[in-house]
Amino acid sequence: SAVISQKPSRDICQRGTSLTIQCQVDSQVTMMFWYRQQPGQSLTLIATANQGSEATYESGFVIDKFPISRPNLTFSTLTVSNMSPEDSSIYLCSVEDIGGSDTQYFGPGTRLTVL
Amino acid sequence: GNSVTQMEGPVTLSEEAFLTINCTYTATGYPSLFWYVQYPGEGLQLLLKATKADDKGSNKGFEATYRKETTSFHLEKGSVQVSDSAVYFCALSPGGYQKVTFGTGTKLQVIP
Numbered sequence: 001s002a003v004i005s006q007k008p009s010r011d012i013c014q015r016g017t018s019l020t021i022q023c024q025v026d027s028q029v030t031m032m033f034w035y036r037q038q039p040g041q042s043l044t045l046i047a048t049a050n051q052g053s054e055a056t057y058e059s060g061f062v063i064d065k066f067p068i069s070r071p072n073l074t075f076s077t078l079t080v081s082n083m084s085p086e087d088s089s090i091y092l093c094s095v096e097d098i099g100g101s102d103t104q105y106f107g108p109g110t111r112l113t114v115l
Numbered sequence: 116g117n118s119v120t121q122m123e124g125p126v127t128l129s130e131e132a133f134l135t136i137n138c139t140y141t142a143t144g145y146p147s148l149f150w151y152v153q154y155p156g157e158g159l160q161l162l163l164k165a166t167k168a169d170d171k172g173s174n175k176g177f178e179a180t181y182r183k184e185t186t187s188f189h190l191e192k193g194s195v196q197v198s199d200s201a202v203y204f205c206a207l208s209p210g211g212y213q214k215v216t217f218g219t220g221t222k223l224q225v226i227p
Contacts, residue, residue: 001161030212031212033215041219041220042204042217042218042219042220043159043204043217045214045215048212048214058214090158092158092159094159096212102146102147102166102208102209102210102211103147103149103161103164103208104208104215105161106151106158106159106160107158108157108158109157109158
């Protein structure tokens with residue numbers, strides 16, 4: 001299974017600012033996924049990031065608010081723009097297992113609090 | 116569309132009690148099924164999985180069997196420990212890098 005790291009692990013930000021979250025994988029993967037987990041809730045997929053192409057966003061999420069970069073096969077960033085307190089959540093990146101086993105592995109998450 | 120329904124929590128058990136967390140799903144085709152665990156302050160860890168009907172996934176004393184006839188994937192453990200206290204998520208994947216659908220999560224608290 002892939003080993004995934006995220007930076008920062010947590011942050012407290014002011015309303016109106018932006019935060020970029022990094023996700024690093026120890027092996028090359030085709031697809032990377034970004035999820036949001038609001039307090040006490042399940043996971044909601046924000047977007048799917050494929051290297052070399054625009055990210056695909058789920059309903060309710062837009063590129064202007066959550067721009068994503070995927071410059072290579074081991075790295076991706078998610079930016080949370082113009083933050084409001086409603087953006088306070090855990091943001092998780094995940095990758096699907098190499099070889100198409102359908103299994104997704106998750107990073108440790110970034111805990112964001114917006115004041 | 117696909118959906119996963121989990122039993123509501125929180126579930127509170129005494130140490131060494133038997134655990135069942137119910138999970139049922141709705142999906143077309145033959146999805147893979149998963150249980151993930153989230154310990155306090157951490158990300159999601161894969162607990163176990165099953166990829167076809169009648170498969171049993173197992174790990175750390177936890178088991179779940181893929182029941183296509185009842186569209187279920189209930190999580191069981193014969194004797195829980197305090198260290199099992201966490202939130203458990205049932206999930207399904209249609210495969211082929213498609214979206215994974217998660218249940219709402221069930222919080223388990225095990226008391227000494």
